[in-house]
Amino acid sequence: MKTRIGILGYGNLGRGTEIAVAAAEDMELAAVFTRRDPSTVSIQTKDVPVVCIQEIEAWKDKIDVLILCGGSATDLPVQTPLYASMFNVIDSFDTHARIPEHFKNVDEAAARSGHIGLISVGWDPGLFSLNRVYANAILPNGKDYTFWGKGVSQGHSDAVRRIKGVKNAKQYTIPIEEALEAVRNGEDPELTTREKHLRECFVVLEEGADATEVEKEIKEMPNYFADYNTIVHFIDEEEFKRDHSGMAHGGFVFRSGRTGVNQENKHIIEYRIKLDSNPEFTTSVLVAYARAVKRMAAEGVTGCKTVLDIPPAYLCTQSGDELRAHFL
Amino acid sequence: MKTRIGILGYGNLGRGTEIAVAAAEDMELAAVFTRRDPSTVSIQTKDVPVVCIQEIEAWKDKIDVLILCGGSATDLPVQTPLYASMFNVIDSFDTHARIPEHFKNVDEAAARSGHIGLISVGWDPGLFSLNRVYANAILPNGKDYTFWGKGVSQGHSDAVRRIKGVKNAKQYTIPIEEALEAVRNGEDPELTTREKHLRECFVVLEEGADATEVEKEIKEMPNYFADYNTIVHFIDEEEFKRDHSGMAHGGFVFRSGRTGVNQENKHIIEYRIKLDSNPEFTTSVLVAYARAVKRMAAEGVTGCKTVLDIPPAYLCTQSGDELRAHFL
Numbered sequence: 001m002k003t004r005i006g007i008l009g010y011g012n013l014g015r016g017t018e019i020a021v022a023a024a025e026d027m028e029l030a031a032v033f034t035r036r037d038p039s040t041v042s043i044q045t046k047d048v049p050v051v052c053i054q055e056i057e058a059w060k061d062k063i064d065v066l067i068l069c070g071g072s073a074t075d076l077p078v079q080t081p082l083y084a085s086m087f088n089v090i091d092s093f094d095t096h097a098r099i100p101e102h103f104k105n106v107d108e109a110a111a112r113s114g115h116i117g118l119i120s121v122g123w124d125p126g127l128f129s130l131n132r133v134y135a136n137a138i139l140p141n142g143k144d145y146t147f148w149g150k151g152v153s154q155g156h157s158d159a160v161r162r163i164k165g166v167k168n169a170k171q172y173t174i175p176i177e178e179a180l181e182a183v184r185n186g187e188d189p190e191l192t193t194r195e196k197h198l199r200e201c202f203v204v205l206e207e208g209a210d211a212t213e214v215e216k217e218i219k220e221m222p223n224y225f226a227d228y229n230t231i232v233h234f235i236d237e238e239e240f241k242r243d244h245s246g247m248a249h250g251g252f253v254f255r256s257g258r259t260g261v262n263q264e265n266k267h268i269i270e271y272r273i274k275l276d277s278n279p280e281f282t283t284s285v286l287v288a289y290a291r292a293v294k295r296m297a298a299e300g301v302t303g304c305k306t307v308l309d310i311p312p313a314y315l316c317t318q319s320g321d322e323l324r325a326h327f328l
Numbered sequence: 329m330k331t332r333i334g335i336l337g338y339g340n341l342g343r344g345t346e347i348a349v350a351a352a353e354d355m356e357l358a359a360v361f362t363r364r365d366p367s368t369v370s371i372q373t374k375d376v377p378v379v380c381i382q383e384i385e386a387w388k389d390k391i392d393v394l395i396l397c398g399g400s401a402t403d404l405p406v407q408t409p410l411y412a413s414m415f416n417v418i419d420s421f422d423t424h425a426r427i428p429e430h431f432k433n434v435d436e437a438a439a440r441s442g443h444i445g446l447i448s449v450g451w452d453p454g455l456f457s458l459n460r461v462y463a464n465a466i467l468p469n470g471k472d473y474t475f476w477g478k479g480v481s482q483g484h485s486d487a488v489r490r491i492k493g494v495k496n497a498k499q500y501t502i503p504i505e506e507a508l509e510a511v512r513n514g515e516d517p518e519l520t521t522r523e524k525h526l527r528e529c530f531v532v533l534e535e536g537a538d539a540t541e542v543e544k545e546i547k548e549m550p551n552y553f554a555d556y557n558t559i560v561h562f563i564d565e566e567e568f569k570r571d572h573s574g575m576a577h578g579g580f581v582f583r584s585g586r587t588g589v590n591q592e593n594k595h596i597i598e599y600r601i602k603l604d605s606n607p608e609f610t611t612s613v614l615v616a617y618a619r620a621v622k623r624m625a626a627e628g629v630t631g632c633k634t635v636l637d638i639p640p641a642y643l644c645t646q647s648g649d650e651l652r653a654h655f656l
Contacts, residue, residue: 024468096656127597
């Protein structure tokens, strides 16, 4: 029997999840839940209902895993514990600093209801976390580096858009090539914030806004830009729509470690991803982990889990025999 | 209480394991077992006995995990099932084609004795396998590429040494840069054997041997060299010892996949390692997994396992709370 997936929230992540479920031969989409008027939400998959979120409880026995496609700022802190009381759930909660608190809330709700709440699934946190953990366990004496980009930072784009006189804006985080090379070459550099990433902004101004003022305000914005070299381009709305609607992203995780009687041998582990579509890749990770959640639930596992708790084989459709013969 | 590690076999892997155990604060070396006369084996760690292999059974209750440091050709197929009947064991069995058979033998022995036999731990099989499995689960529609090197292939070096007139030889497997770049750029190339790797041999001849003959014999050797471009250098013994005693190695695993309603978005996952010492890195992986074996054994797990069966957190000294706060 196929794994029955529910999607909560039909934005970029919801649409990505729908595509990833369609690509998985062992899964089927059961329903899409929305806070909007369902009649205004049109999905790709035929014969699958769009359901008002108020009615979700009626679906308790019709869904194996509910994939939460809301945002980390306000949606998931509420939704993940709430829906873990009715379903096995997965989210992509990515506010690193608040993960311990989120874990605790989800763990209480999921343990009480006898479900699994798998949190912080995606690429960072997610695949990058896996790589940090494996590499640190293997090379306990070493240094970690994470670089993000090139890709759009939603938080930084929002910050620019809040500036008076800005009509629209996109901010790209760009890893600095010299820094990547120094790490890759085993130089173990001490890198400042400014030496790791560059920030590049494409800004559409409101009519009559002062470009010099806006540029100054961006570059001096504390936390977001002041510690970085920032390039600001002013463009018109047409160019903005044409060239800056993409959702490409990527990044790098490095571990540089030493072994040997006198620590004389150096080893570099590099994990890199280059993505045309950040939401479609993120949801591909979510859907692979939905497979693991269903399997763990069948084993009687409950409570909050993360990718660190899950055996890699659980993500796969293949049997152990097949994996050992073809992938090991 | 520290995890008590036993080492069986004190060659390159045995010495590497000893170093990795010394670097792990939660482990201690209990004994080194050898087939040689123990009085001829001198180890680094103070106050640890070197014990004749015949006496190993007396150590059954004094060792948590026995790390098998023999070779895959003849040692491990016998040793891993044999010692899984007395200990929790880990090996680095790397003959890919024979893994299913090895798994079966170890599984029977370990299940019967109530121990864990963790096989094929290292980087390929091992970390590369993990990356193939994660990436395939996440991007089901795509292509895999594995490249090895630059590094010494023991099998190819041995093959050259068996040629009449060859006194000594080292063979380096070198990934071809153009092929790596094509994969990294998302071109999804169809690569022949010859287009993926180059083979470079450094050969010391016996006195009076015919260089032209030896070079021809190397380049035309079926399976080992005939399908590759091969470069042969003849050098003297002094240069051989000076420049070709290193044990550096490395490699790349790529997954190139597509998502989207019309498969319009491309994603590249790249995992790369660059190692100064192949045996020291391999044994660092073995020792991290020894931690997992002890933990699973305490949970009552038995039988044969691979890296695909083990949650990443089990490799770590840190608690779940610490991992979530600092690595996720």
